[in-house]
Amino acid sequence: MTEAATLSAYGELIEPLTLKIQRLLPGPVDRVWAYLTQSELRRQWLAAGQMEMKAGAPFELVWRNDELSDPPGRRPEGFGTEHRLESRILALEPNRKLAIAWNQGEVSFELEPAGDKVLLTIVHRRLPDRAQLLNVSAGWHAHLDVLVTKISGKPQTASFWDSWSKLKGEYEQRLSA
Numbered sequence: 409m410t411e412a413a414t415l416s417a418y419g420e421l422i423e424p425l426t427l428k429i430q431r432l433l434p435g436p437v438d439r440v441w442a443y444l445t446q447s448e449l450r451r452q453w454l455a456a457g458q459m460e461m462k463a464g465a466p467f468e469l470v471w472r473n474d475e476l477s478d479p480p481g482r483r484p485e486g487f488g489t490e491h492r493l494e495s496r497i498l499a500l501e502p503n504r505k506l507a508i509a510w511n512q513g514e515v516s517f518e519l520e521p522a523g524d525k526v527l528l529t530i531v532h533r534r535l536p537d538r539a540q541l542l543n544v545s546a547g548w549h550a551h552l553d554v555l556v557t558k559i560s561g562k563p564q565t566a567s568f569w570d571s572w573s574k575l576k577g578e579y580e581q582r583l584s585a
Contacts, residue, residue, distance in 0.1 A: 415430055415431075415432055415527075416430075417431075417549065417552075417553075418549065418578075418579075418582060419545050419548060419549060419579075421541075421583060422531070423533075425534065425535040425536070425537070425538075425541055426531065426532065426533045426534070426535070427530075427531070427532045427535070427541065427544060427545055427548065428529065428530070428531045429529075429530050429532075429545075429548050429549060429552065430527060430528060430529045430530070431527075431528050431552045431555070431556055432522060432525050432526070432527055432528075433525060433526045433527075433528055433555070433556060433559050433560075434524070434525060434526075434559055434560055435521065435522075435523075435524050435525050435526045436521075436524075436526070437503045437504075437519050437521055437526050438503055439559070440519055440526045440528060440559065441502065441503045441519060443555060443558070443559060444506055444517050444519075445459055445461065445506065447459070451470075451472075451475075452476075452554075452558050453476065453551055453552075453554040453555040453558050454469075454471070454551045454554075454555070455469040455470055455471040455472075455491075455493075456469070456470045456472070457469040457470055457495075459497065460497075461497075461500060461502070462497065462500065463497050463498065463499060463500050464496060464497065465496060465497045466494065466495070466496045467495055467496065467497070468492055468493065468494055468495065469492065469493045469495055470490060470491075470492050471490065471491040471492075471493075472489065472490050473487075473491075473568050473569065473572075474489055474568075474569075476551075476554050476564070476568040477554070477564045477566060477567050477568040477569075478564070479567055480567060480568055480569055481567030481568055481569030481570035481571070481572075481573075482569055482570065482573070483569050484569065484572070484573055493510065493511070495508050495509045495510065496508065496509050498514060499516070503519060504518065504519055505517065505518050505519070510532065511536070512534060512536065513532065513533050513534035513535055513536075514532075514533045514534060515530060515531070515532045515533070516529075516530070516531045516533075517529070517530055518531075528552075530548060530552075532544055532548065538583075541583065542576055542579050542580055542583065543576065545575075545576075545579040545583065546572050546573075546575035546576035546578075546579050547572060549575050549579075550568060550571045550572040550575055553566065553571060554568065
C-alpha cells in the first residue's frame with residue numbers, strides 16, 4: 409500500500425471544517441473493529457459507551473481522559489473530569505465502516521486491510537467552527553496515539569493532556585495555512 413508508506417500522523421483538512429486522520433494499526437481487522445465498537449476496549453483509548461450494532465441505534469459516549477495515561481498531565485482549563493455525548497449509529501458495515509452522529513456533525517471510521525496491518529481512516533465532518541476544529545484535531549490525534557500504544561501492547565508513556573495541549577498548538581500552526 410503506497411498510501412501507508414507516506415502516511416502522516418497529522419490530520420488534514422479535506423473540506424472546510426472537515427478533518428481526515430489516519431493510522432496504520434496492527435491487525436487483524438476484527439481486532440481493530442473491536443476497539444471501535446466494544447465499550448471496554450474503546451474506553452481504553454477514547455470513550456466508553458455500549459453500542460447496539462445497528463443503524464439508527466442511539467448510544468452515549470463517556471470520556472474520562474484523565475484515565476488514559478498515568479500521570480494524566482495537566483487538564484486544560486474548561487475541561488471537566490468527564491464529558492458525555494449523546495449519539496446514534498448512522499451507518500454500519502461490520503469490520504469495514506462505522507459512522508456516528510457527533511453533535512450536528514458526523515464521524516466515520518473506515519477500516520482497510522493492508523497486509524498484516526489495518527488502515528484506520530477517521531473523517532470528522534461539519535465541525536461548527538475553527539475553535540472546535542482545533543480541539544477535535546488535537547483530540548483525535550492524541551486519542552489515536554493512545555490507540556496505537558494500546559493495540560500494539562506497549563506501555564503508555566506519554567501524558568494524554570500534555571500531548572493534547574502540545575498538539576493543539578501544532579494544529580493551530582498547521583491549519584492556519
